[in-house]
Amino acid sequence: MISRAHTVAFQGIEARPVEVQCSMIAGLPAFAIVGLPDKAVSEARERVRAAFAAMSIALPAKRITVNLSPADLPKEGSHFDLPIALALLAAINIIPVEAIADTIALGELSLDGLLMPVIGALPAAMSAAAQNRQLLCPKASAPEAAWAGDALVTGAASLSDVVRHFTGEAPLACAQPGEVSQTQGLRDLRDIKGQEQAKRALEIAAAGRHHILLVGPPGSGKSMLAARLPSILPELSPREALETSMIQSLCGLIEDGGINRSRPFREPHHSASVAAIVGGGRRAQPGEISLAHNGVLFLDELPEFNRVALETLRQPLESGEVMIARANAHIRYPSRFMLVAAANPCKCGYLADAARACARAPACGEDYLGRISGPMLDRFDLRIEVPPVAVSDLDLPGSQEGSQEVAARVAQARDMQAARYHDSPEVWQNADAEGEILQQATQLDPDSRDLLRRAADRFSLTARGYHRVLRVSRTIADLAQEDQVQRPHVAEALSFRLSA
16 A cells, blocks of 8 residues: 655745655565655655654554655755655554645654744645645744645644644644734935935836946945835735745745735845856755845946856846756746946046046046946946035935835836736836837827937937836836826936936
């Protein structure tokens, strides 16, 4: 007789079904796990054996074979401990085979039989709902998994609790979703003195999810501006929160089972590797661009980043997803993020200040910003020069308009976009619009179109740059609550495209 339990294996954010088959036959005592297990899965036999011993359960003196089917799918992670234990318990008739037939299980066993939290509980719950099964996981992971909504989730503290649950001695209660995490201490735009043009650019970028490049000398406030961007972005919608949380679940970033409705803000150091930014490594984990999905990726000191790492951003910026190709797998992660970058104008940073610039100016500026390729620069919708702030301006009172007022306008603009693209599920904001959808959304009058064409010829805009100006123009019109894109909107969009 072969007993069966069910679990999942993770490929990207997709949780693929895996059947755990357990066979016990006469022969020399042995315990083997087959089906492309990695080292963590192979070591499960020792953890399961010790957990059984802690419960005074002895494995029979037989040849035990556990097969993880499909056998050609790589199995990674310690979450296979619990389903292997369930299959064994069913094989020795401690729990009924039919009791676990409709359950997907995942969890790591400690040597004393306690269940330790694992990553990926939320994607596993989504898979369980798709298969019309319930999910059994460690108690610490259950509040996170319960956010899936459509699946019945139960959490157990130990393997003995699992046995009592399936034998009917002490059924486990259904888990409830964790608390919605509240982000505290968002920095306010009111803290920044001056830089009104840069603040306006941030507002436009936030409203349409446009990519923005800030160029200015050290101390001009580039990083301060970027750090205050989350305070003007709207909260994640339920759909966006679920998508973002599934990626965070795979990386173990969800604390206490709580879903965070604030948008991610990731700021990797310029020494980060290609795999850290794009994703990859031994287990093809998501990178910073996927962890920034539905949020912001801030690259400070942009020219200092690895050239290869920057070039790999070009395709995800266009498609909104990244494909990590390996010899044995092709894993796709969503990567729809807003890119914010900051750079000094040159190596010393004082290119525009004749009294402080180095002896190589202006050639040093061309060499330094030349580290950023033309195709990469072309993907920024807005390019802003951030001038230095005079010391005398620092004593002036703060701006009367702070993040709350700007966020209200951004929310109104995004509401207009949601209504406009309601019938186009692949388009979320103006930055996503292209082709016929973009033409219908912008429909310029002859005067505005003539301005755009003359600017495109004068400054040799690429086709990509031309369409990005159209998208920014549409966002500026949305901020003004205008249905029609007009000449002033196009002129402002061009000023931000050509200012740096």
